[in-house]
Amino acid sequence: MDNDETAESELCENCDYIINCANENIFIITKGDDDKVWCQSCFEDLWKEAMKDGWAGDDIEEKMKELKKKAKKKAKKQKQK
Ligand SMILES: [Zn+2]
Secondary structure: OHHHHHHHEEEOOOOOOEEEOOOOOOEEEEEOOEEEEEOHHHHHHHHHHHHHOOOEOHHHHHHHHHHHHHHHHHHHHHHHO
16 A cells, blocks of 8 residues: 555655655756756755756756846845945
C-alpha cells in the first residue's frame, strides 16, 4: 500500500533531505544532460552560485524575475529621496 511513497518524495541532492512533494516545493535545475533536485532551503542558498556555474531551469528564471522586480522598486525609492 505504501509503494507510492517513493513517487511522492524526492531526495535533495545537496543535503540528503527527503522532500515530501505533496507538502513541499522541489526545485529542479539542469545543465546539459545533468539535472539536480534540491529542497527549498538549498535552492534559496545556492541558486545564484549554480547559475554562475551554468545551471538553469524555470525556478532559476523565476528567481531572476523576482530580483529584477525588487531592483526596480529599490531604484524608484532612491529617486524619491
Ligand atoms: Zn537540501
